[in-house]
Amino acid sequence: MNGFRKSISAGIVALLICAIPLSARAQGEGPRLRAIWNTPVKSPRHIAVTPDGRFAAVIDKAGDLTYYDAAGRPLWRKTAAGATAVSLAANGSVLLTYTPLNPLARRINILFADGKVRWSQTVAGCVWSAAVSDDGAAAVVGAGTRRVYIFSLDRRLRYRRRTLPGIPFSVAFAPDGKRLVAGTWQKAGVGVFDLNGRRKWFAKGYVDLQYSAEVSRNGRYILARGRPNRPRPMETLTLWRFDGSKLWQKRLKLADVRTALSPAGDVVAISYSRQVIHGKGRMSERYLVLYDRAGRGVWNREKGGVFLQPELIAVFRTGRILVSSQGTLYLYDGDGRALSTLKLPASIRGFTPAAIGGRALIYCGDGRLYMFGQG
Numbered sequence: 001m002n003g004f005r006k007s008i009s010a011g012i013v014a015l016l017i018c019a020i021p022l023s024a025r026a027q028g029e030g031p032r033l034r035a036i037w038n039t040p041v042k043s044p045r046h047i048a049v050t051p052d053g054r055f056a057a058v059i060d061k062a063g064d065l066t067y068y069d070a071a072g073r074p075l076w077r078k079t080a081a082g083a084t085a086v087s088l089a090a091n092g093s094v095l096l097t098y099t100p101l102n103p104l105a106r107r108i109n110i111l112f113a114d115g116k117v118r119w120s121q122t123v124a125g126c127v128w129s130a131a132v133s134d135d136g137a138a139a140v141v142g143a144g145t146r147r148v149y150i151f152s153l154d155r156r157l158r159y160r161r162r163t164l165p166g167i168p169f170s171v172a173f174a175p176d177g178k179r180l181v182a183g184t185w186q187k188a189g190v191g192v193f194d195l196n197g198r199r200k201w202f203a204k205g206y207v208d209l210q211y212s213a214e215v216s217r218n219g220r221y222i223l224a225r226g227r228p229n230r231p232r233p234m235e236t237l238t239l240w241r242f243d244g245s246k247l248w249q250k251r252l253k254l255a256d257v258r259t260a261l262s263p264a265g266d267v268v269a270i271s272y273s274r275q276v277i278h279g280k281g282r283m284s285e286r287y288l289v290l291y292d293r294a295g296r297g298v299w300n301r302e303k304g305g306v307f308l309q310p311e312l313i314a315v316f317r318t319g320r321i322l323v324s325s326q327g328t329l330y331l332y333d334g335d336g337r338a339l340s341t342l343k344l345p346a347s348i349r350g351f352t353p354a355a356i357g358g359r360a361l362i363y364c365g366d367g368r369l370y371m372f373g374q375g
Contacts, residue, residue, distance in 0.1 A: 002298065021156070033329050034372065034373065035372055036375075039068070039074075040369060042060040045350050046059045046084060049353075049354045050353055051263075052201045052354060053356075055088065055092035056171055057088055059083060065077070065079070067098060084100065085109075086098075087131050089134060089135065091134060093136035094118075095112075101128065106124070106125070107122045110151065124143060125143040127144075129168050129169060131172050134177055135156035139151065140171045142171045146164050146167055148171060150196075151162055164191075164193070166187035169183050170213055171214060176246075178199065179192055179193065180193045181193075184211075185209075188209050203224075203238075209226030211226045211228055214260075216262070218263065220242050221239060222239070222240065222241075223261040224240070225237055231255075233260070233292075236251050237270070257271070260314055261315070263315075264319075266292060266307070267315055267319065268320055269289075269312055273309075275284065285306055286305075287305070288302060290312040290321070298336075313360050319333070319334040320334070327343065327344050346364040346365035348364060350363040358374050
């Protein structure tokens with residue numbers, strides 16, 4: 001009952017904040033959320049953005065790939081050749097298109113920023129994951145055969161195939177572009193490898209979980225997330241140093257979990273939902289919680305409840321946290337204070353963060369793609 005009162009209080013505070021006109025809230029000092037640009041999009045299948053928000057790519061349901069600049073202007077548009085997902089180099093120089101988990105669509109394409117195809121390759125087995133290094137000098141594709149295809153793009157075009165302990169459920173590059181981080185399934189776990197596929201370290205996980213791994217932008221920390229391959233409220237979060245030493249691990253009996261690692265690796269943000277009994281019925285509550293590098297809660301209590309239902313979007317380089325709740329964006333500082341709110345034009349259908357640039361690319365139900373930022 002006490003927890004329910006806290007939820008009600010948090011919701012009332014949120015409603016009071018929303019009731020204040022945006023013009024009145026904008027009179028104070030500090031960052032304010034705003035739409036930097038927007039453009040109509042034909043129902044995107046996948047959206048991607050560089051960490052600084054300078055470039056974005058969209059594959060839509062019409063089968064086209066469009067590449068946008070920092071002002072939201074389309075630099076080019078071309079057929080995606082059947083691909084349904086895209087990865088970008090952080091500097092915007094290279095794009096990699098692919099079709100996840102489709103045994104009939106095993107071809108990947110690597111493109112320059114001008115839209116020209118630099119490499120086309122058919123891999124053995126379904127494509128499970130893909131990534132491009134920050135500088136665009138390398139790309140990696142994980143296949144269901146437990147192999148990764150590592151492409152060198154800086155000089156003579158070439159690739160090598162290497163076998164991982166399990167199926168590469170996720171792959172990512174360290175910011176220096178010289179090491180790979182992989183999360184695996186079936187012989188599940190997480191590990192770091194060099195570009196020749198040699199293992200630096202590998203930590204076994206729970207056999208029934210699929211592991212993904214997120215690397216902090218400073219290259220010092222890895223957030224590994226293990227989730228069941230069938231929906232059920234049980235996940236594992238582990239924060240590692242890049243050298244393989246474990247900082248903390250948490251087993252979460254939670255549903256609809258979203259996570260984000262701050263660029264400095266000092267904060268792990270989690271949003272989740274849970275069912276609570278109130279009277280004779282059940283209702284869904286959603287919460288936001290932050291942990292530091294030691295696994296301690298950053299705020300004195302979780303944020304959320306019945307009225308404020310935070311959906312985590314990003315943790316920015318500044319330490320600010322962006323969430324959405326029932327059609328409104330909220331920007332919090334590291335102490336949990338609401339700095340700014342912004343009513344969205346329609347419900348969120350998809351998003352991807354640009355954590356270094358303090359931006360987020362969001363597709364809304366009005367059929368438009370919005371780049372939101374602070375300023």
